[in-house]
Amino acid sequence: MESGKFSVGNEGREVFWNAEHFEALLFVFAGLAVLIFAYGVYRRWRMWKAIGKPEIRWDNAGERIKRLILDGLFQVKTFRERYPGIMHGLIFFGFFILIFGAFFDATEFHIAEPLGIEFLRGNIYLLFSVLMEIFGLFVLLGIIMALWRRYITKPDYLGYKGKSDNIPEDAIVLVLIGLIIITGFILEALRIGVTKPSWEVWSFGGWILAGAFAGVDHEQLKAWHKITWWGHAFLSMGFIAYIPYSRLLHMITTPANQFFSSLKPTGELQPIQDFENAETFGVGKLGDMTWKQIFDVDACTKCGRCQDGCPAYLSGKPLSPKKFIQDIKTYWVQKSSEVVAANKTAAGAGGTAEQKTAEEDKTLPGEVIDLHEIWACTNCMYCMEHCPALIEHVPKIVGMRQYKVLTEADFPPELQLTFRNMENNSNPWGIGSHLRGDWAKELGIKTLAEDPNVEYLYFVGCAGSFDDRGKKVATAFAKILQAAGVSFGILGTEESCCGDSAMRGGNEYLYQTLAQANIETMNGYNVKKIIATCPHGYNILKKEYRSFGGNYEVYHHTEIIADLIAKGKISLKKPVDKLFTYHDSCFLGRYNGIYDQPRNILNAVPGLKLAEMERNREKSFCCGAGGARMWMEEDIGDRINNMRTDQAIATGATGVALACPFCLTMLSDGIKDRKKDEQMEALDVAEIVWEAMGLEEKKAPAAAAEAPAA
Amino acid sequence: MRGRPIGALNEARIRKKEENVNIVACVKQVPDTEAQIKVKADGSGIEEGGIKWVMNPYDEYGVEEALRLKEKKGGEVTVVSLGPARVIETIRTALAMGADKGIHIQDAAFDNADAYTTALALAAAIKPLNADIIFCGQRAIDGDQGQVGAILADMLDIPHVAVVTKLEYTDGAIKATRPIEGAQILIEAKLPCLITAQKGLNEPRYASLPGIMKAKKKPVDVKNAASLGVTPSVNMKVVKFTPPPARAAGKIIGGDDPALKAKELARLLREEAKVI
Structure with a gap:
C-alpha cells in the first residue's frame, strides 16, 4: 500500500496519507484558530493597556534577554522544585520539540519538497521519528504527573488553607494536551497498521500501539484514521485558539514578564519623589500601580511556590502571596474590562463613562486585599526569590502600606x-x-x-x-x-x-x-x-x-x-x-x-x-x-x-x-x-x-x- | 460646676450653628520624655540645646478630641500656643492632624511666664473666638503644675471639667467622665466650657502626609502682648532648678550565712535607707 516513494534506505512518510483532500480544509481551520488566538491576545492587550502608570521596563535589553533565556527557555527557576520542575519541564520541552518538529515537517512538505528538496528522508527521518516519539511520551508523562499532583496528592500550595484552587479550566488544559498526544500516537498507529513499513519500528510508540490493531480490516482502520485525523487536527487547532482565553496564556505572559522583570538589586524600591503636591501616596487604587506591577498578576500561574515558603502563610496568617496576586488579578480582570468597554463608549459619546468607572474604583488595601494581609508580610523576599514568573510581590505590599500610612494614616497602633x-x-x-x-x-x-x-x-x-x-x-x-x-x-x-x-x-x-x-x-x-x-x-x-x-x-x-x-x-x-x-x-x-x-x-x-x-x-x-x-x-x-x-x-x-x-x-x-x-x-x-x-x-x-x- | 447665664445672643449663636461647633485646643511644647535634661549651671533653667521638642501628650489628647468632635458635628478647630519661635512646629503638628488654624503667642515678655500669665495670654487670644468648647491637657509634662486650664476657664468665665477620660457631646452640653480614686464621676456641663484631657480619652492620630503638607499652608496668626492687650505680670518665679541626685551604686551584702546576711540587710534598710 505504501507508495513506492519510500523504501529501506530512503525512509520517510507520506504527509497527508489517507487525508489527501483535507489539506486545504486544514489550512482554513488553522487560519481560523490563529484568528481566534490573535483576537484573544488583542483583547488582552487592550486590558493590559487599560490601567496603570508608565514605567520603563525595556532598557538594557541584553540583560533582559539573558533572563528570558535562563528562566524562560531553560526554566532555571522552575527546576528549583524537583517534582513540579520535572513535571513542567517534560511538558514544556516536550511540547517545544513537538511544535518544532511539526514546523520542521511542514517546512519540508510545503516549502522544500515543491522545490525538489526532500530532506526528511533516510536516517534524518528515522532520527526525527524517534525524537518525536520520545518527546511525545515526555509530554504524556508530564501530563500524568500534573494530573497526579493536582487531583491525587493535592499539595497545599495548589490551594489556600486547605481549599483547592482548582477550576475546570485546569483540567481542560491538561486533558486537552494529553488528548493531542494520545490522538497523535493513535493516528500514527493506524497509519502504520495499514502501511506497515519496516523502518517505522523507529516510531516505537505508534509501532507498538499498531499491534493492537492487528487483524482489523484495513478499510476499517482507514476509516478510524480519518476520524482520528480530524480529532487530532481539531484538538491541536483548538489548543492554539484556547491559549489567550485560559491559563495557557502564561505561555505569553510569563516569558514577557520575565523580560520586563526588574533589573534593580533585589528589594530596591522606587522612592516617592513628590511629597509636596501629590494628593495620594502609594498604592490605593489599581491605577496607582504601574502597568508592569499590574501585568505581573496576569503572569501568575498559581503554581504556589511563593506560598510554600511564606512565613506569614505557613504560620497561619491570612496572607498568601499567591492569593494576594490572584485577588488583584480577579479585580483587575473585572476593572480593566470595564475600562475597555467604557473607553469604547466614550470614544463614541463624549467621555462620561470613564468618570463613572473611576468613581466606582475600589481601594485595593481594604476592599480588594484584607488589611491583615498587607500587614502580615515580613518582606522576607521568599516569594520573589522563587517565583518562576519573576512576579514582584513585595513592592506592591509596601506600596499598599504607603497608601495606608501616608494617605490615610490608618495602620497598626x-x-x-x-x-x-x-x-x-x-x-x-x-x-x-x-x-x-x-x-x-x-x-x-x-x-x-x-x-x-x-x-x-x-x-x-x-x-x-x-x-x-x-x-x-x-x-x-x-x-x-x-x-x-x-x-x-x-x-x-x-x-x-x-x-x-x-x-x-x-x-x-x-x-x-x-x-x-x-x-x-x-x-x-x-x-x-x-x-x-x-x-x-x-x-x-x-x-x-x-x-x-x-x-x-x-x-x-x-x-x-x-x-x-x-x-x-x-x-x-x-x-x-x-x-x-x-x-x-x-x-x-x-x-x-x-x-x-x-x-x-x-x-x-x-x-x-x-x-x-x-x-x-x-x-x-x-x-x-x-x-x-x-x-x-x-x-x-x-x-x-x-x-x-x-x-x-x-x-x-x-x-x-x-x-x-x-x-x-x-x-x-x-x-x-x-x-x-x-x-x-x-x-x-x-x-x-x-x-x-x-x-x-x-x-x-x-x-x-x-x-x-x- | 460654675454656672453662668448664657446670654440670648450666645444661645442664638449656638442654635444657629447647631451642628457647627467652634472648638479651641490649647497646646504646649515640651521636651520629649526621653530627652536628656541638663540644668543650666546657674540653675535658672534647662539647657535647650539638643532637646527634641514635642507636643505635650495630654494636650495631644485634647487636640484629638477636638478633631473628633469637629468630624462628628462640623465646625472649626483653632489651636493656640504660647512660646518662642520653635513652638510653631507644635502648632503645625496639630494643624497636620487636622486643626484648621493656629494662633501663636510669641513675645519675649512671656518668657518664664507662670500659669497665671500664660492663662492671661491664652484668654486674651481665645476670647474673641467665641469658642463653644476649649480643650487643654490636664497638665504639662514639664512644669507639672496643672493650673492653666482651670485659670483659663475662670478668666473666660466658663465652667471647666478637669481630668476627663470620656466625653459625650449633645446639643449645647457635654457629659464628661472623670476618674476619682476607685470610681468615676459623670459631670454634665453647658457650653461653652473647658475640658482638660487625661490619658485614656482617646488615641491621638498620626498625621497623614497630605495633612502634613496642607498644614504648611494653613493660617497661623502670630500675636504678642501688645496685640493681645495683655500686660504680663509675673507672680510666681522659679528660683532654682536642681537635678535629682545621681543614683548611688548598689550594695552587695557579703558573707555565707543567709541568716546573718538577712540580719545585716534589715539593719541597713532600717538605719541607712530608713525605709523600715
Missing part, C-alpha cells in the same frame, strides 16, 4: 509608637537619642567628629546602639576590628536610624527624612566605606541611599570578618566545641546573596560544628521581624520566631549562629518560649569569633592601647 519613636529619638525603641554612642565609650572608639581620618565608618545602627543584646554584638565586633588593627570610627550621636522599618512599614516620608539626615552627616565626613552589623541597615545604605546622593561601599560585618580570617589578620585559636546551626537573615541572604561568608567564618572556628536546617540559604525561613514586623503584635496564628526556633532545635544544635540583631531577638525569644534557654543559646557570628579569638581575659590589648574617650 504599635507602628504609630514606633514611628513616633523614630521621629523623636531616631530609633524605634524610643530610647533617648543622646545615649546612642554610650556603648562605645569604654572601648575607646572614636567618633568621626573626633577623628574623621579612618578607613571605615562602622554604622552601628539602632540595635547595636540601644538594644542590650545588640550592644554586646557591637562590642564584640568592635573588639575584633581593634584586635585586627582595622581603622574605623563611629558617628555616635550624629548617627540616625537607618529608616528600614519606616520604609518597609510604609512610612516613606519618615524614612526619607532619616536617610537624608544620615547622608548629610556621612557626606559631610566624606565617608566612602561603611560596615554595618545589621543587615537591614546594610541593605538600605547599600541600595536605597543612592537615590538621595548617598553613594558608599557598604559591607556587612560577616564580609569583613571573613576577609580578616582569610587574610590571617585575626586568628581563631580557642576551640568552641559546640554544634551550631546558622540562620540566614533574609536581608543578608536573599536580598544580598551573602550565604557563604558567615558559614566560612563558622567553619574556621576550631571545634565548632555546623548543621544546616532544612530551610536554608535561598530557602531560609524568616525569623518574623522583617518588614517592620519587629515592632508589630503577632496575634494571628503561630509565632514565626517559634517556628524557626523549632526548625533550629530539630537539627540537634545547641547554638544558633546569627548575623542580624532582629533575628537575634526573635530566635532568643523563641528559645526562651520553647524553654530551651538552659540548653541552647543564640549568638551573633561576631560574638562567636571574638570568643574564639581568646583575647577576652587579656582585656583587649588594642583597646587598652588607645586613650579611652570621655
